[in-house]
Amino acid sequence: MKRSTTRRRVLGGIAAGVAAPAILRSTRAYAQSPTLKVGFVTPSTGPLAGFAEADDYILEGLRAHFAGGIENNGKSYQIEIIKKDSQSNPNRAAEVAAELILDDEVDIITAAATPDTTNPVADQAEINEIPCITTDAPWQPYFFGRGGNPAEGFAYTYHFFWGLEDVIANFTGLWNDSGVAKKVGGLFPNDADGNAWGDAELGLPKPLAEQGFELIDPGRFQPLSDDFSNYISAFKDAGCEIVTGVMIPPDFGTFWSQAAQQGFNPKVATIGKALLFPSAIEALGDRGVGLTTEIWWSPNHPFNSSLTGISAGDLAGGYSRATGRPWTQPIGFKHALFEVVADVIARSEDLDDVEAVAAAIKGTNMSTIVGDVNWSSGPVPNVSKTPLVSGQWQKAGDGVELVITNNSHAPQIPVGGELQLLG
Template sequence: MRRARGGTDGLCIGAVVPRTGRLAKLGDPLSFVLERLAPRLSVPARGAGRRPVRLAVRDSLSQPAAARRAVAELVDQERVQLVVTMAGTKVLPAVADACEEAGVACVTTTFPWQAFVHGRGGDPRRPFAWTYHFAWGLDDIAAVFAEMWEQLGTRHTVGCLWNDDLQGGLLRHQEHGFVPVAAARGHHLVDPGGYQEPAGDFTTSLDFFREYGADIVTSAATAEDLALFHRQARERTLRPRLITCSRWLAYPRGATVTELDRAGVATLVYWSPRHPYRSSLDNTTAAQLADDYEQRTGNPWLQPLGPAHALLEVAVHALATAEDPTDRQAVADSVGRTRLPTMAGLLDWTTGPTPNVALVPLVGGQWKPSRHHRHELAVVANSRCPEIPLEADLTPAY
């Protein structure tokens, strides 16, 4: 059911953030951005001056049911005009679905767009009415990974280390998944079938990869599962020339991730301090945002910082350009018309690959030893976004 209006006591953006539970650390970038921007959010008022925008935050508890309750509280108690969220392969869709049902605009990110659309039962012929997303696609991941594989030769047998959940199913999809793009470039993908997360043993996958002669392994595993795979591969003397993984980089950087840094795992780069992007709110550069995060938290920057900041930029832009920012339908329509340079790059919902989606460009990266940090992410493949310069050569594991 659509609810035409938000509250009458001002403008409010709601945020659903995993502050507790297993995804809590993944909520850190959005929590940081919310705290950083909260005191200075406003939109032009009719006539002259500025109209303040309030932020209301609810904890998803890292659980889909709790995320739905959080949306209900934001809509009923806080009277929000728009909701933002990121992180969680089950939590993010729960937030989006709850917003669709409640009739409130929602903007989400850091989730392949096919999962956002097809994982929620979407149909491009009948677009979502309230929910919008910006990210990359599984096809984009395949293209970037293939570009890195091809630096080691033109055609490879690639072992697929994918789970048995929604993520693995979408990667395997023969029409809009990872497989058709990689296969079209001449690579032979071999798949032992999905594993259950968290994994306890990868012997079956390792034996399968050895049998089919996989010289490269591609994955979307958590840091813990990928580290387990890497240790068991070494024990069984299976030595892929390269491992590519699309998921583990977003996790907090600890001992497990440092082990993967040393292993030379190659990954996606969707944001870094060296990206030539600026905030549409205050002209902050990517480098300044990363430095501010490190100074305030004492932790290394994380890629989700850029998209987290862009969430607030899009939300404020939608309120500023809506015909009536208190009307939820007008705000949702405004998101659908948005074309905005942000901290995550140019986001354009008018030319997306499918309705309700704006694309974020991807390049390929690999962690390298650095004087300043133990390792630093360097761009090693940039054909899909040449304005982001190459910083190092891809180094094979063997």
């Protein structure tokens, strides 16, 4: 790809932290090759590994589909996907993004699974002028967490997912359905997600207050904490019948166990991130039944792949048949991530020009297996929103299944059952 000289920097070494991205050499030798390299950063290991559980299955199918190449301006391009493990660590995510840009010389870089992955990768891409597409992180911690200015946006980095306004609307919809007292205990870690969700202006506090909910927020806890006694005591003293927040699965497991030991039994527990995956619910045993969470994607979502035409139900079913595991929400978004990549490659006016590829991303307007992706209609530049519903883990045979119980903000996605109170 040809690159502009105005933004070029000199390699200064890999950053020690995410806030200062690695600044890499700007000159790359681009052979006239029919192969386009796509980097993919994902948390294959560590506490966020649930987000990556289905990666290998999805990538296997994508590689098979791309084996025939993608046509652009009368020429067929082979697609090479290079996966790197962030190890659920933002600094490591920045490092492997730098490796993909400098050593592997990728043409497009992608990433998924919480701001701990998307933000450092996008920062590396932006400063090194590499087109980047990310997903699986609420747009506010992605955009504002990177210092985004709505009046300007970013030049090379684009993101599609839902926002905090959507998860708040879904959570309060669940709670209003429950009919319980409007006292809510908040659990927000000292990380990008927790600081965004708990932010007084952009997070949960203001809209909850506007709807008559009282939020009890004892303050930020460090990820992988081993003692939530102070939080549990505060929630009990306030009479909280609802508990909410955004946590990694190990933290929620610790909190939920200690809550039982200390006699805190809320009637509704709605937690972002920690309760997304069947593996996390299985680890909680019987106490996983009845927990509630946001639902970004399911087999019942009425969308099809632009690549293969496969339905959401068939994609989820194929994964379960191949692996013997239940479907997980990131399946759809990982597939959609590469739907967008393929669409961009096919539409770009000049695949040898980084500015043309970035322009093709910006001009995306398509339907995917997770819904529409259109960066011209986002709440801020570089962001396209996807629909969100909410629901509950309910008993199903010998196990549990995630059932959509509230679709008031995305009525095109069908409800599968009614909310049941805990205990």
